[in-house]
Every structure is written in structure tokens, then in C-alpha cells.
Ligand SMILES: Nc1ncnc2c1ncn2[C@@H]1O[C@H](COP(=O)(O)OP(=O)(O)OP(=O)(O)O)[C@@H](O)[C@H]1O
């Protein structure tokens with residue numbers, strides 16, 4: 001293959017991906033209970049970013065900029081981050097059912113976040129996302145130990161994940177019931193379901209860098225992930241330092257999951273289903289699978305957010321409900337497919 | 343390029359699995375490792391590959407303890423084909439071989455036309471070019487095994503470690519694979535179950551028995567009737583032909599039992615007549 005051609009192809013693909021992402025964001029800002037024309041969206045962005053000075057209805061401009069666009073950007077970061085975590089966990093654990101939600105990492109992050117927010121663990125030194133990160137790491141460690149004791153297989157890991165999720169969800173409920181005020185409790189329960197309602201621009205300053213950093217670190221390790229195709233021993237004999245790779249990639253998955261959980265709560269199935277969809281479209285090589293999963297995850301979440309705002313008039317569904325409605329049947333399909341192949 | 347172990351022991355799960363093994367692999371030789379199931383062949387291979395740390399003793403690659411070298415450095419000199427390696431990923435045959443280039447690639451060292459050429463040559467070498475586009479899970483056991491070998495070749499090592507490379511292969515492919523390995527002019531360490539193949543292809547044979555190295559030397563010196571009875575519990579007849587090549591014929595336990603049971607009767611019968 002011609003090297004120059006290859007590079008051109010890759011640059012072209014990157015531009016196409018960016019175009020798709022921007023169009024999805026544009027749609028996210030335009031579609032809603034009141035539909036706002038695409039041109040208004042473009043003018044709003046121009047006004048806000050470059051002081052273009054287009055005369056617009058302040059209400060429209062406010063809805064587009066402060067409400068819909070911030071939501072869409074965070075939804076996109078969240079979808080990309082969860083999809084990347086899913087790819088990484090599935091490849092490292094060689095388990096098609098691995099994802100941060102099923103493995104209890106999201107549940108651990110929720111417990112960590114709630115401990116900081118309600119119990120005041122860390123006495124002001126720990127922020128919510130850091131609490132979530134510690135919770136995520138603890139949950140992964142617990143689930144790994146359980147899975148090792150249970151015999152390492154695909155099913156063992158998932159069962160350990162179920163046990164871990166249940167434990168951490170119970171801890172979260174316990175903390176919330178014991179220490180939170182009624183109003184706090186209602187807010188937290190809504191957040192736990194996975195919810196974009198409260199998000200504003202400042203949250204994007206955590207969500208976007210977390211997703212971008214995750215993307216860069218994962219792509220940096222794309223070849224190492226390819227080397228895990230035949231297992232970790234084989235990866236080691238191909239020159240991968242297995243322990244370091246595990247450490248970095250599990251850490252980065254936990255970081256992304258924790259960042260997203262601390263902003264929008266735990267959202268299921270995205271990390272599980274998107275990587276499978278991406279594999280079907282672009283194949284299994286991580287150099288292309290990782291960016292493709294991030295893009296598909298981002299677009300999927302923007303669309304899920306639009307649906308959550310429009311599907312019931314006058315009501316906003318938690319986005320976790322939409323992802324579960326799409327994800328659970330897809331999960332069932334993956335299970336059925338696995339049986340067919342076995 | 344030299345690989346050696348000296349006084350290595352290794353334990354797992356509280357039992358000692360390899361005991362005080364010392365062995366130097368000579369450059370360019372084909373060293374066979376034989377021994378019954380569970381005698382420690384695979385364990386010894388993974389020590390050689392630096393995948394496990396010995397409890398005591400050292401593994402030296404070119405005079406340096408293998409643990410002190412980077413994994414990438416080791417992987418550029420030494421390739422391992424595991425006894426069992428499979429994947430649920432939907433990769434193609436060619437992709438399974440491309441993975442062998444990993445030790446030469448990185449985030450800042452992208453895939454190059456050279457890599458393509460090396461992969462093509464490796465596929466051709468194991469006679470799998472025509473199946474390069476097939477998906478892994480549709481391939482037969484023998485085809486997969488040949489791709490594992492191709493991956494190891496694409497790794498361009500100086501030492502090839504093969505754990506039961508002829509598993510799953512029909513006799514034609516067993517012979518052609520061993521021929522192919524011999525042709526590579528690499529240093530080869532191979533765990534083999536077929537003693538005739540070991541005799542045909544190996545310059546030296548190491549015999550393992552419950553974690554100990556019990557013999558090491560040229561096939562005709564190592565493969566003796568007593569040793570085979572002792573290590574494998576089987577009776578064998580061994581002919582050494584004009585070229586110094588050993589041929590082994592085995593007797594089944596049953597025919598063996600009949601022979602010992604019948605012979606005294608025969609003897610007494612002839613004696614009676
Ligand atoms: N990680 C481990 N934990 C406990 N026991 C182990 C471990 N690895 C190997 N063993 C044991 O060590 C012994 C040697 O195993 P090894 O796989 O090296 O044998 P082998 O000679 O390759 O056998 P085979 O011909 O069946 O491949 C076996 O009894 C095995 O059960």
C-alpha cells in the first residue's frame with residue numbers, strides 16, 4: 001500500500017469524523033421541544049465564540065448555547081468515554097461482555113462520588129470526581145479479586161461484576177438514606193439513573209478533557225491492545241509489558257468512567273454495545289476501532305439525549321432510560337450470537 | 343545469540359514444578375524437549391521466554407538475565423508459539439500474522455511497506471497465502487497452527503520456541519512444518535511428543551521427567567530402550583540406520599502383556615517337547 005495514500009486516507013477519515021461529530025452537535029442544538037433553525041444555531045455559536053454580533057432572540061440564543069449545546073457536548077464526551085472504556089476492557093479481559101457498567105466500575109464511582117458529596121469524606125480535599133475515581137478503582141480491584149477466585153472465565157468476570165455492582169449500589173443507597181436530606185436524596189436518585197438535566201458549560205471542562213485524554217492514551221496503546229488478541233501470555237511474548245499496559249489502560253478507563261459518573265451518573269450499555277457496533281463496521285484493529293467507537297459513542301449519546309428530551313412532550317427522560325432501552329436488546333443479541341458461535 | 347538456564351527451579355501452587363535445570367541452547371541448533379504430559383515442558387518454555395520468573399537460578403539471553411531486558415527487546419530476538427492460543431476476536435488469517443510485527447511497531451513507528459512484505463513472506467512460508475483473507479474462526483486447527491508459526495516467523499526472531507508445534511496437524515503437514523522450521527536457519531527449541539520426529543529433526547534432545555532434566559544429548563544417545571521405558575513407561579524397539587538416524591517402534595501395553603504372559607508357557611511347551 002502506498003504510504004502517502006494511506007496518510008491521505010487517514011487525514012480524510014479524521015476530517016470526515018470531525019464533520020459527523022459537528023453535524024450531530026448541530027442537530028443536538030437545533031432539535032428539541034421548540035425546534036430552532038440550523039442557521040440560528042450557527043449564528044449563536046459565532047456570537048458566543050467570535051463575538052459575531054448577529055441579532056438573535058435572547059431566548060433562542062440562551063436555549064441553544066446554555067442548555068442544548070452544553071448538554072450535547074457533554075453527552076458526546078460521555079458517549080465517547082464510555083465506548084472507549086468498553087473497547088479497552090473487552091480487549092484486555094478478552095471478554096465481549098465487559099464494560100464499566102456491568103463490571104461495577106460505574107457503581108463504585110457512584111459510591112465514591114456520594115461519599116464525598118454527602119458524607120464529606122476527604123474533608124474538602126477530595127473533589128467529587130476524585131472520590132468517584134477512587135470508588136471506581138476500588139470496585140475494579142474488588143471485582144478482579146472476586147473474578148480470580150471464581151475462575152477467570154467470561155461468566156466469572158460478569159458474575160463478579162454483578163456482585164460488585166450490587167454491593168456498591170447498596171452502599172450508595174445506604175449512604176443516601178442515612179445521611180442525605182429528602183431533597184438531596186431525590187436529586188441523587190435522579191442523577192444515579194444517568195441524567196443530563198443539571199449539566200452546564202463548566203461540566204464540559206471536565207468531560208471534554210477527560211474524553212480527549214482517554215482517547216489519546218487509548219490510541220497510543222492501540223498496538224498493545226492488538227497484541228492481546230491471543231491472550232496476555234502471547235502479548236507478553238510479543239514484547240508488551242502486560243502489567244504496565246493493564247495498569248495504564250484500566251486506570252484510564254476508570255478515570256473516564258469516574259469523570260462521566262460524577263457529571264451525569266451511571267449510564268449503562270453504551271460501553272458494552274457501541275464497541276460491538278464499531279467492530280461490525282470497521283473491524284477489530286484497535287488503531288481504527290478506538291476512534292470509530294469514540295465517534296459512534298458520541299453520536300449515539302447525542303441522539304439519545306435528543307430522544308430523551310423529545311420523546312415525551314413536556315417531560316425529560318433520564319438518558320440512562322434511553323440507552324438501556326436500546327442497549328438491553330442489543331446485549332441480548334450479543335449473548336445469542338456468542339451461543340451460536342460456541 | 344545464546345539462551346541458557348542455569349540451576350533454575352520454579353514452583354506454582356505450592357509444588358515444585360521444575361527442579362534445578364541447567365541447559366544451554368547452542369546457536370543454530372534444533373533442540374527438542376520431550377517428556378510425558380505434566381513433566382514440565384511448557385513450564386520450561388515459558389521460563390525460556392521470560393514469561394515466568396524462576397524461583398531460583400537464572401535465565402540468560404546473550405549473557406544478560408532475561409528479566410533485566412525489556413519485553414520488547416526480548417520479543418525482537420525470541421518468538422514463542424504457545425501450546426494453546428485461541429481468540430474469539432473476528433480477525434482474519436492475515437491479521438493473526440500481522441500481530442507478529444508488534445515488537446517493531448509503536449505509536450510513533452507506524453506500519454510500513456516492509457511490514458507488509460514480511461507478513462506476505464511469512465504467510466507464503468507456511469503455505470497459507472491463499473487463505474489470508476479468511477476469518478480466524480472458520481479455519482481448521484491445523485491452519486490456525488500454521489498461522490501461529492507464521493506469526494512467530496513474522497516476528498523475525500533469532501530463537502524460535504515452539505510448544506508442540508505439530509498439534510492438530512496431519513502427518514503431511516507435521517513433516518512439512520518441521521521441515522519449514524528447520525529451513526529457517528534459526529535456533530529452535532521445540533517441545534515434541536512424537537519421538538520419531540524428535541529423532542529426525544533434532545540436533546539434541548532434552549528429556550524431562552517430573553520436572554527434572556534427566557538426559558540431554560544427540561538423539562541416538564538419548565533415545566534408548568531403557569530410557570523410554572523408564573520415562574514414558576512404554577516398550578520400544580530402536581533401530582539406528584546407516585545415517586545414524588533412530589527409528590522407534592512401540593509395542594502396546596497389551597501386546598507387551600501378552601508377550602510376557604505367553605513366553606514362559608511357550609518356553610515350557612517347547613521345553614516339554
Ligand atoms: N500455574 C500453575 N499452577 C499450578 N500447577 C501448574 C501451573 N502450571 C503448570 N502446573 C503443573 O506443572 C506441571 C507441568 O506442567 P507443564 O504444562 O509444564 O507440562 P507439560 O510437560 O508441558 O505437559 P503437556 O505434555 O501435557 O503439555 C503439571 O503437573 C501442571 O499441572
Ligand SMILES: [Mg+2]
Nearest residue numbers: 383384425505
Ligand atoms: Mg505442555
